[in-house]
Amino acid sequence: MDGGSILETIGVEIIGVMSPVSICMFLVVLIVYTLSSPSSSDNQQVIRTAANLIYLESSSDTTAQKLEGALLNAVVFVVLITLVTFLLVILYYYRFTNFLKYYIRFSAFFVLGSMGGSIILTLIQHFNIPIDSITFCLLLFNFTILGVISVFSQGVPILLNQMYMVALGIIVAAWFTKLPEWTTWVVLVALALYDLVAVLAPGGPLKMLVELASSRDEELPALVYEARPNVSSRSGSRGPNLGLLLAGFSDGDPIELRVMSSSENVVQNGRVVSEMRSESEEIDDVREVEIEGEMLPLMGSSSSNNERERPVVNEDIRESNESDRARVLEREIEEEEERGRGIKLGLGDFVFYSVLVGRAAMYDLMTVYACYLAIISGLGCTLILLAVCRHALPALPISIALGVIFYFLTRLLMEPFVVGTSTNLLMF
Amino acid sequence: MEAAPSNPTHNIISTAPSSVATHRNPLRVDWPTVDGPLGLSEQESVDHARRFFKFGFLLLPWLWAVNCLYFWPVLRRPSSYYHPDLRRYVVRSAIGFTVFAVILSSWALTFSVGGEHLFGHVWDKLVMYNVAEKYGLTGWI
Amino acid sequence: MTVAAGIGYALLALGPSLSLFIALISKKPFLILTLLSSTLVWLMSLIVMSALWRAFLPLKTTAWWPYAILILTSVGFQEGLRILFWKVYKKLEDLLDAFADRVSKPRLFMTDKMQIALAGGLGHGVAHAVFFCLGLLTPAFGPATYYVEKCSKIPFFLVSAIIALAFATIHTFSMVIAFSGYEEGNKVDQCFAPVVHLIAGMLTLTNLAFGGCMIGIPLLYCVAIVTLVHCGKMAWRRLIESRNREGNFSNSQ
Numbered sequence: 001m002d003g004g005s006i007l008e009t010i011g012v013e014i015i016g017v018m019s020p021v022s023i024c025m026f027l028v029v030l031i032v033y034t035l036s037s038p039s040s041s042d043n044q045q046v047i048r049t050a051a052n053l054i055y056l057e058s059s060s061d062t063t064a065q066k067l068e069g070a071l072l073n074a075v076v077f078v079v080l081i082t083l084v085t086f087l088l089v090i091l092y093y094y095r096f097t098n099f100l101k102y103y104i105r106f107s108a109f110f111v112l113g114s115m116g117g118s119i120i121l122t123l124i125q126h127f128n129i130p131i132d133s134i135t136f137c138l139l140l141f142n143f144t145i146l147g148v149i150s151v152f153s154q155g156v157p158i159l160l161n162q163m164y165m166v167a168l169g170i171i172v173a174a175w176f177t178k179l180p181e182w183t184t185w186v187v188l189v190a191l192a193l194y195d196l197v198a199v200l201a202p203g204g205p206l207k208m209l210v211e212l213a214s215s216r217d218e219e220l221p222a223l224v225y226e227a228r229p230n231v232s233s234r235s236g237s238r239g240p241n242l243g244l245l246l247a248g249f250s251d252g253d254p255i256e257l258r259v260m261s262s263s264e265n266v267v268q269n270g271r272v273v274s275e276m277r278s279e280s281e282e283i284d285d286v287r288e289v290e291i292e293g294e295m296l297p298l299m300g301s302s303s304s305n306n307e308r309e310r311p312v313v314n315e316d317i318r319e320s321n322e323s324d325r326a327r328v329l330e331r332e333i334e335e336e337e338e339r340g341r342g343i344k345l346g347l348g349d350f351v352f353y354s355v356l357v358g359r360a361a362m363y364d365l366m367t368v369y370a371c372y373l374a375i376i377s378g379l380g381c382t383l384i385l386l387a388v389c390r391h392a393l394p395a396l397p398i399s400i401a402l403g404v405i406f407y408f409l410t411r412l413l414m415e416p417f418v419v420g421t422s423t424n425l426l427m428f
Numbered sequence: 429m430e431a432a433p434s435n436p437t438h439n440i441i442s443t444a445p446s447s448v449a450t451h452r453n454p455l456r457v458d459w460p461t462v463d464g465p466l467g468l469s470e471q472e473s474v475d476h477a478r479r480f481f482k483f484g485f486l487l488l489p490w491l492w493a494v495n496c497l498y499f500w501p502v503l504r505r506p507s508s509y510y511h512p513d514l515r516r517y518v519v520r521s522a523i524g525f526t527v528f529a530v531i532l533s534s535w536a537l538t539f540s541v542g543g544e545h546l547f548g549h550v551w552d553k554l555v556m557y558n559v560a561e562k563y564g565l566t567g568w569i
Numbered sequence: 570m571t572v573a574a575g576i577g578y579a580l581l582a583l584g585p586s587l588s589l590f591i592a593l594i595s596k597k598p599f600l601i602l603t604l605l606s607s608t609l610v611w612l613m614s615l616i617v618m619s620a621l622w623r624a625f626l627p628l629k630t631t632a633w634w635p636y637a638i639l640i641l642t643s644v645g646f647q648e649g650l651r652i653l654f655w656k657v658y659k660k661l662e663d664l665l666d667a668f669a670d671r672v673s674k675p676r677l678f679m680t681d682k683m684q685i686a687l688a689g690g691l692g693h694g695v696a697h698a699v700f701f702c703l704g705l706l707t708p709a710f711g712p713a714t715y716y717v718e719k720c721s722k723i724p725f726f727l728v729s730a731i732i733a734l735a736f737a738t739i740h741t742f743s744m745v746i747a748f749s750g751y752e753e754g755n756k757v758d759q760c761f762a763p764v765v766h767l768i769a770g771m772l773t774l775t776n777l778a779f780g781g782c783m784i785g786i787p788l789l790y791c792v793a794i795v796t797l798v799h800c801g802k803m804a805w806r807r808l809i810e811s812r813n814r815e816g817n818f819s820n821s822q
Contacts (some may be wrong), residue, residue, distance in 0.1 A: 007681055011598035018601075059747045126555045130540040135532060143593045149491075155476040158463050158499050194778035235471045274511035285590030366704030373609050380602070409616050414700075421639070423725070424777060425717060426649075427732055428640045 014383050017343050018376055021353060024169045025375070029361040029368055031119065031174050036362060039064040070182040074190035081194065085205040092221060094211060095354045100221040101152055108151045108168060108223070113144040116171040145293060146406060151223065158226075165225040167342035169350030176351065177358035184359050185404065187351060192400035199394040210392045223347040343383065349395045353379075366418065367410045374406035375399045462500050462511055470511055473499065477517040484521060489528035492521035575710040578726045582702040582733040586695050586741070593684065600688040607692025608655065612620035614650050615700060618643045633777050640770040647761040651744070654689060655751050679811045683745060683754070683804060690744025694737035702726075702733035730781055734772065735786075735793040739769050742800035749803055756801065765796055 061069070091100055117140050124131060152155040179187065190352050198204040213220045255314045360367040378399030386393050421427070461467030470477055484492040496503060499518045502510050511514075544551045552558055555559055580587075592602045594820060662685075667678045676740045708715060709726045743762040750758025769792050775785030 005683065006665060006672075006674045007597040007599040008679065009672075009674070010665070011602050012666070015598040015601055053686075060556070079595075121556070121560045125726065126561060128557065130543065131536065131556045132539045133556050133559045134554070135536045135539070136556045138487060138532070142488055145488055146490045146494065155468055155472070155480070156494060159496065160497075249509070293796075364704065365707055366700055369699050369704065370612055373605065373612055376605055377609050380605075405458060406616075409620075413623050414616050414619045417622055418615070418700055418704060421636075422705060422729060423717065424636070425720060425725075425728060425732065425772045425782060426636055426770075426776065427701050427736055428643050428698070428766070428773070 012379060013227060013343055017225075017345050017383065018379060020166050020225060020227075020374070021345070021350060021379060022348045022376065024166050024173070025354045025357045025372060027166075027170050028177070028358045031123075031170070032177050032358040032361045035122060061133055066182040067186075070180075070186040074186040076191045076227075077187055080422045081191075082198070082205065083107045085198065085209070085211055089205050089209050089212070092209060097218070102222060104221065105151055109144055109148045110273055112147040112164075113140065115175055116140075117165070119171060119174055125410055156386070162225060165223065165347055166350065167356060168223065169225075169347050173351045173354035173358060177362070178357040179355075181359065181362075184355065188356055188400050189404060191352060192394075192397040195394040195396040206394075207392065224344045225347060225350065226344045242287050242378055264413075341419045343386075345395060349399075351380075352396060353399060354402070356400065356407070360403075363411060364415065366415060367407055368405045370414070371403045371412040374402035378402040444537070458501070458505075458509075460502050460514060461498050463498075467498070470514065473502075474511050474514045475518075475519070475537050475560075477514055481517045481524075482523055489525050492525035495521035496525060571711055571712050574714070574726075575706055577704055578706055578709055578730040581727075582730040582737065583695065585657075585734065586691055586698065586737050589691060589741070592694075594691065600684060603685055603688040604692040604695070607689040609692075610650060610654060610694040611647070611693045611696035612700070614643075615696075618646055623820055625691055633774055636777065637771065637774060640774070641767070644763070644767045644770050646752060651762065656749060657687065658689070658748070660683075666678045668739070679807060683749070683801050683807075686745045686748035687741065689748070690741040693742035697740055698733040699734070702729045705729065719776060723782070727817060728776075728786070731786060732789060733747045735789045736769060738793040739765060739796050742796045746796070746800050748805060749807060761799065765792060768792055783785060 035263050088100065120140070123129075124136075146156075146160075147167065150161045176184075180397050195206075198206040199210075200207065209220065356375065357368055357400045360371040376399075378401070379395065381398050382393055385398075445562070459465055459467055460470050460473045467473075479497060479557070480491045480495045484495070495518060499514065502515055502518045503522060507515050538546070540549075590604070594604055621642070625635070642680065662677065662682070669676045706726060714724045716723075717728070720728055743765050746758050747762035749755070750761065769789055772785050772789050772792065775781035775788075
């Protein structure tokens with residue numbers, strides 16, 4: 001305990017969520033950048049997805065047409081997603097959990113195998129990598145199957161699971177960047193709004209789903225990135241659950257601050273109906289802080305991964321903290337180790353953050369960086385809110401709003417300014 | 429308590445206060461997986477390693493690799509440390525993956541380095557970007 | 570070659586910052602958060618400035634004084650933000666100390682405070698390098714390069730990378746100086762950062778003249794080195810002082 005500066009412990013969980021999101025965005029930007037830079041002309045065929053069922057944008061349309069078509073697309077997309085989510089809730093309500101799991105495994109298989117394979121093939125073609133088809137098929141097969149296994153099963157390294165989650169996010173996001181420009185923006189905004197409603201409004205499908213899952217004390221049947229519950233490197237071989245176990249040993253009330261956000265992100269692509277490839281993506285995120293037991297003081301201290309959230313928590317619990325002082329002291333070691341469950345972030349957030357950044361990458365690097373900062377800070381705000389509110393929160397709205405605002409500000413205001421000054425080699 | 433020093437699986441954290449140590453003593457500290465207590469227990473591990481090892485024969489050598497990575501502590505420690513079956517499966521997975529990796533990488537390297545000189549016309553038919561073009565597999569972009 | 574050149578320019582501008590990030594910042598999550606927020610602050614200042622100047626751009630004149638006003642206002646605005654940043658940081662520090670007491674960890678050391686200041690400064694520097702150099706680097710990955718008329722000996726990207734490196738250094742370390750100046754109430758250090766920032770900004774005005782970059786860039790590097798040396802001296806002095814204080818403290822016990 002001594003020697004370690006407090007700087008090393010604060011914000012571990014926030015970074016634990018931010019770094020995979022950053023990696024995902026970075027790789028998507030890299031893919032988009034390498035593959036779309038040489039000839040980003042009109043000759044690429046537009047892919048029909050669930051997100052542009054109604055209207056196919058072409059660059060010759062007027063702005064009004066584009067806006068109208070994009071709005072229609074977004075409405076249809078959101079309605080589709082809502083329907084699918086309700087279907088999911090119904091299935092989950094009637095305990096078709098296994099069906100859902102197999103379904104998600106199948107979609108993971110499809111995403112990794114066909115969509116991922118297609119992206120990898122494009123990369124191979126782009127760089128002219130002389131790999132033979134046998135090796136390629138074998139490796140792709142292994143990659144896919146391992147991904148399917150790692151989605152829900154217990155017996156894979158956590159790191160592998162996280163890597164596959166990020167990979168799924170990258171693949172889906174890379175596909176989504178193929179949407180036409182106007183549709184992308186409108187769909188992103190619409191999804192953020194939908195997310196807000198679905199998670200927070202009473203009767204929202206995701207809210208229902210999360211409540212259902214928490215009342216059954218089950219994991220959500222969805223694709224969710226889960227941050228590693230504790231940094232095992234800090235406590236050596238003794239891991240995080242030890243504190244939990246110990247607490248169970250000592251007096252049987254598990255200290256558990258479960259910052260459980262779950263997104264359910266049933267990537268349901270795969271209906272290749274005639275020429276129409278519909279990949280509707282059902283993506284949202286729900287975050288839930290579930291408090292079990294009455295151990296508020298410990299939760300306060302074990303969960304305060306961020307100094308900004310602390311004062312609020314602090315005031316909440318000051319009184320009980322005083323009374324429970326002895327108990328807290330007794331459990332100081334556990335406190336050290338038990339830092340709450342990992343924060344869960346829906347894969348949908350990964351996807352749509354990356355879509356935004358990927359779309360920005362088609363314009364300029366400057367917008368990419370501005371959008372990245374905006375999204376990350378939005379995510380940070382959401383995490384702080386999560387610590388304050390302690391129930392499921394949508395992760396898309398703040399980030400997407402900030403991202404879109406910053407994109408247009410950068411593009412419209414900053415770009416001419418910066419280019420104007422720095423081509424004169426003026427800097428400050 | 430007296431048996432603890434002789435039994436390697438019951439390592440006591442010496443720095444822990446004695447009251448905590450009595451709690452912690454019955455808990456296993458040496459987990460067979462890299463994830464420590466978040467991973468599987470030793471009993472589950474044996475079944476799990478066996479399953480992964482068997483499935484690896486279905487042209488899925490990456491499962492062997494995962495087996496090795498996941499049970500890294502088993503590979504590292506002396507053989508008597510964990511359940512003998514567990515170690516057997518993990519070591520076999522390691523061997524299997526090594527053999528596979530050597531064979532596949534030597535083939536792939538021969539293919540890519542040797543190129544058309546070595547394989548002639550077959551090379552053009554086998555190389556992936558031609559195959560992808562032929563069947564129109566690159567839907568993206 | 571072209572991709573290599575692009576990466577080379579990027580590394581030239583950001584290499585030192587990157588190594589600083591990996592060596593120091595990335596190990597401490599809180600510093601990463603500080604870095605990100607400071608970068609965001611800088612970005613917002615840039616957006617506000619560009620919003621103010623949007624109506625007047627692009628400047629048609631070749632006279633230097635509009636640019637001088639531009640730089641003056643921008644620097645003034647950013648220095649104002651620096652003071653704001655300090656105020657926020659001060660509040661944060663109290664929170665951190667209170668938190669440290671709660672989890673019975675040591676309070677912030679002086680080195681910790683310096684690291685926070687460094688992270689904040691690095692955020693400014695990185696933001697500068699990214700927006701003024703990396704943001705324009707996209708064409709550098711392509712098959713051609715670009716020369717500015719006024720500085721025709723060196724490719725534009727190389728010049729901007731070199732200038733960005735100097736500015737990243739200045740921003741990074743002047744933040745440390747400014748924070749310690751605020752903390753100690755040292756007027757010289759408090760004024761050091763704005764003055765250096767302004768001088769550096771004004772030095773880039775030389776680039777408007779033909780061949781001016783040949784003079785401007787070495788001078789800019791002199792300013793950067795002065796900043797670096799001043800920061801090093803200050804950090805050294807404070808470290809020695811705090812060690813002496815600790816020594817006295819333990820002796821007296």
